[in-house]
Amino acid sequence: MEESLNLGWALREGKTPYFIPPVELSEGEKRIFIQLCELLLQNPSGELPSLLKRYCEEKNVLLDKAAGEKIVSLAERCVRGLGIFDFLLQDDELEEISVVGLQKPVFVFHRKKGWMETNAFISSEEHALDLINKIARPLGRRVTTQNPRVNAILPDGSRLHASIPPVCPQGVEITIRKFLRNPLNARELCDLQTLSLDAAAFLWAVLYGDVSLCIAGNTGSGKTTTLNALFSFIPLNERIVVTEETPELFLLHEHCVKILANEELGVGMKDLVKDTLRMRPDRVVVGEVRSAEETQALFDSLLAGQAKGSFFTFHAKSAGDALQRMQSFGIANEDLNAVDLILVQKRISFLDKKTRAQKELRRVTEICEVAESKPRVLFETKNGRLEKTGGFASSLTVEKVLANYGFSKKEFAAEVQKRKKFLLAMQWLDFRDFTLQTQDYAFGQKRAVGAKRK
Numbered sequence: 357m358e359e360s361l362n363l364g365w366a367l368r369e370g371k372t373p374y375f376i377p378p379v380e381l382s383e384g385e386k387r388i389f390i391q392l393c394e395l396l397l398q399n400p401s402g403e404l405p406s407l408l409k410r411y412c413e414e415k416n417v418l419l420d421k422a423a424g425e426k427i428v429s430l431a432e433r434c435v436r437g438l439g440i441f442d443f444l445l446q447d448d449e450l451e452e453i454s455v456v457g458l459q460k461p462v463f464v465f466h467r468k469k470g471w472m473e474t475n476a477f478i479s480s481e482e483h484a485l486d487l488i489n490k491i492a493r494p495l496g497r498r499v500t501t502q503n504p505r506v507n508a509i510l511p512d513g514s515r516l517h518a519s520i521p522p523v524c525p526q527g528v529e530i531t532i533r534k535f536l537r538n539p540l541n542a543r544e545l546c547d548l549q550t551l552s553l554d555a556a557a558f559l560w561a562v563l564y565g566d567v568s569l570c571i572a573g574n575t576g577s578g579k580t581t582t583l584n585a586l587f588s589f590i591p592l593n594e595r596i597v598v599t600e601e602t603p604e605l606f607l608l609h610e611h612c613v614k615i616l617a618n619e620e621l622g623v624g625m626k627d628l629v630k631d632t633l634r635m636r637p638d639r640v641v642v643g644e645v646r647s648a649e650e651t652q653a654l655f656d657s658l659l660a661g662q663a664k665g666s667f668f669t670f671h672a673k674s675a676g677d678a679l680q681r682m683q684s685f686g687i688a689n690e691d692l693n694a695v696d697l698i699l700v701q702k703r704i705s706f707l708d709k710k711t712r713a714q715k716e717l718r719r720v721t722e723i724c725e726v727a728e729s730k731p732r733v734l735f736e737t738k739n740g741r742l743e744k745t746g747g748f749a750s751s752l753t754v755e756k757v758l759a760n761y762g763f764s765k766k767e768f769a770a771e772v773q774k775r776k777k778f779l780l781a782m783q784w785l786d787f788r789d790f791t792l793q794t795q796d797y798a799f800g801q802k803r804a805v806g807a808k809r810k
Contacts, residue, residue, distance in 0.1 A: 364483020365439050367475050374464050374472040376443055379430050388417065389427050396435045404428045438487060440476045445514075445534065452533050457526035458484065467540065467581075468548065470716035481520075484528040488518040491532075509616070510535075513603040539606050541790035542585045543782045550578065550701070550718045552742040555735050557776035559699075559723075560589040560794070561768065565757030568658055568665045568694065572672040573701035578718040579669040580604045580643065582701055586667075588791040590639060591799060594664070597635050599628040600643035608791050613637075629653040633662055642668035648685035655687050658694035665696075674700055675724035675731035692729040696753050699723050725753045 367378045381389060388411070395407045405428055412419055419427075433442050444453050444464060452465035455478055462476045478484050488499045488506065495508050505519040513535030520528055542560070545551040563569065563586060571579045584605050590596070596612040598605055603616060613635065617625045625642065626649040632640045633656070640663045645651055658666055672678035675698040682692060704717045720742055724731035732747045748754075758768060778797055782790060 363434055363439065364480035364486070365476060365478050367440075368461075368477065370475070372461070372473050372475040373469075374466065374474045376440060376474055376476050379426065381427070381430075385423055385427060388412075388419065389431060392427060392431045393435050396431060404432055438490060439483070441487065441491075441532075444474075445532070448536065448538050450534060451536065452531065454532075455484070455528060455530035458528060460526075467536070478528065481527055484530070485520060488516075488520075488528075488530060491516055492518070509603065515602045533602070533604075535603060535606070537606055539584045539787050540581055541588055541785065541787045542794075543779055543785070543790060545582060545585055546779065548718070550582065551720050552735070553776050553779055554744060554772075555720065555723055555742050556779055557772045558735070559586055560775050560779075560798075561772050562697070562753055562757050563589050563665070564591070564798070565760040566664045567696045567753060567757065569667045570670050570678060570695050570698045571668070571701060572670045572675065572678040572698055574671065574673065574703055577701045577703040579701055581718075582699070582720070583641070583667060583669060585787075587641075588787070588794050589798075592791075592795055594638035595636065596639050596641060597632045597637035597663075598641040598643070599625060599632065600641075601625060602643070604643060605641065606787070608788060624649070626650045626653040629657055632657055633660060637663045639663055640666040642666065644669045644671075646671070651682055651685040651687060655682075655691055655694060659691060672700070673702075675722060675726075675733075679726070679729070679731060689729045693726055695726050696756070697723060697725050697734075698731060725751060727752050 367376055391411055392404070392408055395411060396402060396404065399407065408424055408428055411417070433439060438445070440462065441453065444450060449466055449468065450464045451467050454463045454465070456463065458481060459477055459479060461473045462478070464472050464474055466472050478487070485499060491510065492498060492506050492508055494511065497506050497508050499506050499518060499520055501520070504521065504523040506516065508516050510516055515533040516531070518528070518530045542551065542556045546553050546556055569586075571583050573579045584607070587605070587607050587609075590609070592609050594609065594611065596607060596609045598607070598612065598614045599617070600614065601617045603614065615628050615631065617623055617628055625645070626647070629642055629650065630653050640657060642650070642654055645654055645668050654666065654668060657663070670678055670681070672681055678698055679692050683689065699720055700722045701718060701720050704719055706715045706717045708715065719737070721737045722733055723735040724733050726732070733745050734748050734751055735742050736745050754765065754768060758765065761768065761771070763771065782793060785793065
């Protein structure tokens with residue numbers, strides 16, 4: 357697409373890691389397209405096919421059906437839609453879209469390939485402002501020089517953050533974190549080597565019991581993605597209460613209540629965590645625990661024993677660091693035992709020795725249980741693989757869940773191996789089908805039927 361069309365955005369020539377195919381228009385089609393856009397701006401409620409037909413009749417222009425559909429589609433995208441963002445928002449593999457300034461490449465975060473440069477760029481400050489306000493207008497929000505930033509949740513659950521000068525010195529910044537409706541499942545995490553099959557089978561078995569799980573890691577390590585994947589293992593008939601600042605979790609449980617923090621209204625995460633005490637949940641999920649107040653509210657919930665288990669994410673480099681941070685937030689040493697398991701996940705930069713290509717990897721580096729207020733390692737990374745340790749044989753967590761199954765330790769170990777084999781055979785399924793299959797294996801089809809209704 358040539359910039360001379362004054363779209364406010366353009367596509368550069370040449371291949372890029374993420375390539376948006378251009379819409380090729382002849383010189384005659386370009387003229388018709390420009391006129392159609394002007395007609396639509398003059399008549400915003402007009403139907404594009406009718407406007408195009410009238411224009412062609414008035415100008416005595418012959419246009420075949422394919423060319424007409426192409427022009428109408430592009431005009432719809434540019435005038436009523438979001439331009440190149442429409443194309444990017446339709447790609448379910450993308451987690452984030454980022455504009456870092458005018459005339460600079462738009463970047464996307466691919467859930468399997470990481471950050472990728474696209475061949476698109478925004479060339480006009482006017483278009484950037486119009487794009488932001490198109491997205492924010494249905495929410496009753498608007499960006500102006502007097503109000504140069506916006507932070508909002510879109511109707512589909514995606515998150516918008518945008519800013520213009522003077523907040524953004526490079527002219528414009530737009531970040532959209534998409535709400536994924538087909539998130540990665542546990543088997544896909546194993547295929548990506550984020551998680552091992554042994555660890556996935558173990559977590560599947562123990563999370564059925566009364567177990568609380570902390571997923572710790574650095575920013576962008578995929579903590580929420582892993583948390584979401586593990587919920588395929590939680591019975592679908594349980595009542596789940598989810599507290600988040602940004603809606604990121606996609607669960608198939610019909611009896612799932614989501615409550616969102618809103619600092620503008622004075623409703624913080626700590627308030628929502630306290631509210632869960634009155635909501636009779638089977639499981640509590642706290643999207644991210646950051647402050648001392650939120651940590652204390654979470655432990656009040658854990659120690660009250662009001663749910664079978666609580667799940668939360670936390671910023672820490674290791675299980676030991678996580679426990680130390682919790683203590684620094686005012687949690688008593690003996691109360692740390694309320695957390696059963698800590699899974700540590702990291703974002704790792706990797707340089708391929710042969711191709712010299714740099715990649716971003718996400719790896720679960722250790723899974724620990726909390727014993728006497730200290731981490732006891734059950735799985736750790738050896739030679740790049742997540743493997744069981746000697747502590748697994750005397751696991752307190754396994755002892756705790758044996759009663760849920762009526763198993764001996766030997767029978768439990770055999771069940772974990774069966775689930776590992778089952779996971780090994782679970783290929784090429786999306787999140788929904790994977791959840792149904794695991795639920796059917798664990799509880800029988802009747803338990804899984806509810807997930808089919810959405």
